[in-house]
Amino acid sequence: MVPHLFRLLELWRIAAHYRLDLLIPAQDIPVKARPILKVIRAHPASWSSREKRNPLKLKEALEEMGPLAIKLGQLLSTRRDLIPPEILKQLILLQDQVKPFDVEILKSRISESLKADLPTLFARFDEKPLAAASIAQVHTAALHDGCEVVVKVTRPDIRSQIIKDFEILEWLGHRLEQKLEAARALHVSEIIQDYRSVILNELDLTIEADNTRRMRHYFTGSSMMYVPEVYMDSKDVMVAERITGVPISDIETFDRLGMDRADLAEKGLTIFFTQVFRDNFFHADMHPGNVFVETLNPQNPRYIALDCAIMGELSRQDQMTVARMLLAVMNSDFMQLIQIVHQAGWIPPGTDQDALAREMRRTVGPMVSKPMHELDFAGILLQVMDIARRFRLEIPPQLMLLLKTLVHVEGLGTDLYPELDIWKLAKPILTEWVKQQMNPVKNIKELGQQIPDLLLGAQDLPTVLIDSINGLKNQSAWQEKQLREIQQLRLQNHAQQQRNWIFGTLFLFFLSLGIITPLIFSIIFFILAGLVAIWRLSKPV
Incomplete structure (x- = not known):
């Protein structure tokens, strides 16, 4: 059954009221989507709608949805290469x-x-x-000590x-997932569940405050990025330092101030790889409203990270896998x-790995030699997903947030400096990180740090071994019981088949003699059925 039918009907009404069917000419829409x-x-909402010529009908429709x-x-909004300008x-x-x-309501x-009341909190x-x-x-707002701040408040009743x-x-x-192999390979349901928890966490501003403090710690004293200080926080309110800067999309201001956009783009990419591999804590909601640039020092500007509600982390194994995959490409x-x-x-x-390698070379290979403005991560990603469907590859859900972030990064980078050679910049960063992870001295040092935990765990080893042995014994006994029951069922099934064969033979024999009338056959059938029931009841259990 479709959940929340009334909500679906409401979304249908909104789309019809704002005439979203008129956003794009029908000939520009794929045939299957028409x-x-x-x-x-x-x-009916579309029949008398006055929103046909509303220049902001998409924005207002999405707001209402x-x-x-x-x-x-x-x-x-970050995909200038895909979205028509009037919609963008x-x-x-x-x-x-x-x-x-x-x-x-906000106050x-x-x-x-x-x-506390507002006069107590703010000057x-x-x-x-x-x-x-x-x-x-x-x-x-301003605090009583003169600090300029921003006050963020969650919307009421949206949860x-x-x-x-x-x-x-x-x-x-x-x-x-029931109908498409590609959806099963991508674990669409798990991705939706993960994103659900991410969005619901975004409603709790204490999580954003903690993320901001953690990000600020990683980039304290950095010449590449500044993270504002958090002064107060609760589930619904966060008070943080007010920053001075412009959105990453404000290209006109960068050019007017004489900023080196190539250097700025390289800084942005370096920050991204630093977050993913050094800190394993990356900003996963990088639209232009969340990424600003300082204007106080145009010769050496820094990025400003805002809205750290949606952050991503990878396991150590996934970090290494992603880094090695990128280097291989x-x-x-x-x-x-x-x-x-x-x-x-x-x-x-059983996968044909040679065929898979040829497909990846055909799909991903051409992008290695291209500058940023010729890359299409979203298009390449769709092709890779198609390969995953055809070869039944398993793509872990935790990597989908990283892929979403890559699409954001590409969209921002294309606007800022289209000629950026991301491969030339990324290769030394990744190579150095992989070398550090495989450094034997580093690995031995990490092992030494784990020795106290290993020694404490060793005290429990005898108990763990005894529990494991008892578990194996119990499992073995359970399996033997299951085997006996299966054998007994097989014997009973075999005996039943023999009885059915005898009854069937007798029936055909009498039928061939032509002496069975319907009445006589019914009497014989019920007599035989009664004998079988008596025989089953008398059989020992």
């Missing part, structure tokens, strides 16, 4: 110009959450929002709506790439 246009037009739709719009302008507004909620949430509080996004709203929308997504994901060694993927357990037994 029936969606007919569905939208079939709703809720936080998940806004998140999708934010993701698409609306999506960019979703980064920080969503419709705000009532300021009096009440601040007082209740921080357990000044500005009622006009600085920014409004899908999850929260931001206002400027239940997000949960409903995710239950619909989970239903769709389950249906896709950069070296055009696709057989090594397949061996790495095989060692990671992503390739099912």
Whole structure:
């Protein structure tokens, strides 16, 4: 059964009211997707809609649909290479110009959450929002010591709506996995579950505050990136240092101030690889509304990281796998790439690895020699997913957040400096990191740090061994019991087959003599059935 049918009907009404079927000409839409246009037009809300010529109808429709739709719009807003300019302008507004909620409700949430009234908390509080996004709203203020701050407050009553929308997504994901091999290979249901927890965590600003403090610790004193200080936080409110800068998408300001965009792009890519491999803690929501650049020192600008609600982490094994895969691609060694993927357990037994290597070389190979403006990570990713479907590859869900971040990075980098050679910059960073991980001195030192834990664990070794032996014995006894029961069932089944054969033979014999009338046959049948029942009851258990 479809979950939350009324919510689906509401989404249908919104799409029809804002005439989203008119956003893109029908001839520019894939043939298989065109029936969606007919569905939208079939709703009565489209018949009298006055939104046909509304220049902001997509933005307003996504706002009305809720936080998940806004998140999708934010993701698409970084794809200038894929989205028409007139649509892109609306999506960019979703980064920080969503419709705000009532300021009096916001003030009440601040007082209740921080357990104090506004005059006690702030020397000044500005009622006009600085920014409004899908999850929260931001206002400027000043502390009593003169520090300029921003106050972030979550929107009221959005949690239940997000949960409903995710239950619909989970239903769709389950249906896709039932019908499509590619969906099963990508673990679509697990990805949706992971993203559900990520978005729900974003509603808890104490998590964002902790993430911000952790990121600030990693980049303290850095010449590449600055992370604002957090002063106060609760589940619904976070008060942080106010920064001075412009969004990463403000190319005109960079050119006016004479900033070196190539150097800025290289810094951004270095920060990304540093977060993924050095810190294993990367910003996974890198749309332009969350990435700013300082303007105080145009000759040596720093990035400013905002909104650290959605962060990604990889296991040590996944870190090494990703690094080695990227190096194999950069070296055009696709057989090594397949061996790495095989060692990671992503390739099912019996796969033709030579054919898989040829497919990867055909798909991924051409991108190695291209500059940033000629790359299409999203398109390549779709091709890789198609290969995964055809070869039944298993792609771990924890890597999907990293892939989403790569799509963001490509979109930002394409705007900032299209000629950036990411391979030339990334190869030495990855090579050095892999060497460090495989350094025997480092590994021995790490082992030495684990010796106290190993010694403490050794005290429990006898108990663990005894429990394991008892477990094996119990398992063996259970298996023997199951085997005896299976053998008994086989014998009973064999005996039943023999009885059926005898009854069938007698029936055919009498039928061939032509002496069985329906009445006589019924009497004989019930007599035989009764004898069989008596024989079963008298049989010892």
